Amino acid sequence: MQQETMAIHSGYEPEATTRAVAVPIYQTVAYAFDSAEHGEALFNLEAEGYRYSRIGNPTNAVLERRVAALEGGMEALSASSGQAALNYAVLAIAQAGRNLVSVPQLYGTTHTLFAHVLPSLGIAVRFAESDEPAAIARLVDADTCAVFCESVGNPAGNICDVEALAAVAHDHGVPLIVDNTVATPILLRPIDYGADIVVHSLTKFMGGHGTTLGGIVVDSGRFPWKKHADRFPMLTRPDASYHGLVYTDHFGPAAYIGRCRSVCQRTMGSVLSPLSAFLLLQGIETVALRVERHVDNARRVAEFLRNDPRAAWVNYAGFPDNPYHALARKYLAGRACSLVTFGVRGGYHGGKRFYNALRLVKRLVNLGDAKSLACHPASTTHRQMSPEEQCKAGVTPETIRLSIGIEHIDDIIGDLDQALDAAMAPGRGRLAAVRAGAAAGMR
Numbered sequence: 359m360q361q362e363t364m365a366i367h368s369g370y371e372p373e374a375t376t377r378a379v380a381v382p383i384y385q386t387v388a389y390a391f392d393s394a395e396h397g398e399a400l401f402n403l404e405a406e407g408y409r410y411s412r413i414g415n416p417t418n419a420v421l422e423r424r425v426a427a428l429e430g431g432m433e434a435l436s437a438s439s440g441q442a443a444l445n446y447a448v449l450a451i452a453q454a455g456r457n458l459v460s461v462p463q464l465y466g467t468t469h470t471l472f473a474h475v476l477p478s479l480g481i482a483v484r485f486a487e488s489d490e491p492a493a494i495a496r497l498v499d500a501d502t503c504a505v506f507c508e509s510v511g512n513p514a515g516n517i518c519d520v521e522a523l524a525a526v527a528h529d530h531g532v533p534l535i536v537d538n539t540v541a542t543p544i545l546l547r548p549i550d551y552g553a554d555i556v557v558h559s560l561t562k563f564m565g566g567h568g569t570t571l572g573g574i575v576v577d578s579g580r581f582p583w584k585k586h587a588d589r590f591p592m593l594t595r596p597d598a599s600y601h602g603l604v605y606t607d608h609f610g611p612a613a614y615i616g617r618c619r620s621v622c623q624r625t626m627g628s629v630l631s632p633l634s635a636f637l638l639l640q641g642i643e644t645v646a647l648r649v650e651r652h653v654d655n656a657r658r659v660a661e662f663l664r665n666d667p668r669a670a671w672v673n674y675a676g677f678p679d680n681p682y683h684a685l686a687r688k689y690l691a692g693r694a695c696s697l698v699t700f701g702v703r704g705g706y707h708g709g710k711r712f713y714n715a716l717r718l719v720k721r722l723v724n725l726g727d728a729k730s731l732a733c734h735p736a737s738t739t740h741r742q743m744s745p746e747e748q749c750k751a752g753v754t755p756e757t758i759r760l761s762i763g764i765e766h767i768d769d770i771i772g773d774l775d776q777a778l779d780a781a782m783a784p785g786r787g788r789l790a791a792v793r794a795g796a797a798a799g800m801r
């Protein structure tokens with residue numbers, strides 16, 4: 359009791375709780391060593407514990423263990439955002455002169471990273487013509503460091519044949535990296551199908567409330583780096599940036615995530631705040647329940663839109679005539695994700711009138727929030743792409759992407775219904791837009 363009082367009033371903790379091996383009771387940047395020898399052992403990665411929060415801290419460690427467990431992985435490393443996690447995932451095993459082979463259907467910013475930023479560092483990214491395993495196989499060569507896909511593409515809604523892509527990657531001696539943000543481990547665990555590395559934007563369904571940015575890299579611990587030692591010298595030969603450490607010797611099967619932490623996180627520093635980790639952990643406690651409701655609501659919305667003449671088309675993998683239906687059955691047990699894209703009749707302008715008339719569904723470029731969201735990819739998330747690139751990414755000018763939330767289904771459909779009405783009646787659409795703006799201001 360007395361010790362707690364001391365902690366509150368003095369601003370530092372009773373001695374035991376600041377020790378490197380203990381869980382602190384509140385936020386701290388660095389951790390005290392027992393002795394010089396203890397500090398030395400921690401920096402040599404010989405003792406388990408914490409040194410400095412950029413490299414690891416106990417709150418983030420709980421998040422990392424929990425997501426690794428959900429994904430069936432060995433270890434994980436959290437990062438400040440999904441993009442930071444993607445950067446780490448690639449840079450841990452890529453270097454100038456090497457290449458990455460990717461499916462074309464990607465999150466807009468990931469596409470920008472791959473098409474422009476990595477190439478400027480000398481890492482080429484080869485975009486396959488499609489997400490077909492054969493299209494990927496054609497592009498892999500001796501300089502390839504990994505194959506990349508999104509298990510369920512955002513916003514294209516394509517479902518990758520993870521097992522076949524893993525087989526292609528492994529035949530060529532490279533790992534498969536899967537962005538599992540849209541599916542979540544509740545619907546699909548890519549490691550069960552042979553994926554080696556899983557990346558998440560925790561910002562989306564995992565956190566689930568649209569309040570907190572975060573990302574994570576999960577290592578399955580299964581890729582045989584040593585067997586392909588020449589391809590991955592950064593893991594299998596002494597690393598000058600870490601006093602000659604050989605990751606495969608030191609970390610064994612966790613070599614990859616060890617390098618992500620010791621090199622990428624330590625030197626690039628896109629660290630997740632522990633307060634954000636705490637908020638994301640709260641979200642993860644309900645992700646299974648939320649995803650169930652997201653999926654049920656999305657089915658109802660897709661059915662509503664399919665039967666409505668005001669919608670030109672609906673892309674929803676839960677329908678038997680969808681090209682990805684078989685993969686949805688195999689990988690998602692038929693539970694298609696709650697991203698539904700559709701075209702409003704009336705093309706670009708019809709789409710805009712619909713978008714402006716929404717009242718419950720929020721006009722945001724996020725997804726995976728408990729609240730229903732809508733976005734117009736061509737003018738926002740995919741704006742940096744050429745029309746041809748947009749088309750390959752599954753985005754057309756009239757596409758509206760809905761991220762169906764967990765509200766009561768009648769409320770969601772009621773809002774879509776009135777917005778479709780507005781889209782069909784240009785005059786009223788403008789009025790509805792003004793009203794929607796006023797209502798949004800009051801929220």
Ligand SMILES: *Cc1c(COP(=O)(O)O)cnc(C)c1O
Nearest residue numbers: 439440441465512539559561572
């Ligand atoms: C949002 C998203 C990202 C980026 O995540 P941030 O947390 O916003 O950095 C990456 N991949 C996919 C599929 C996403 O939806």
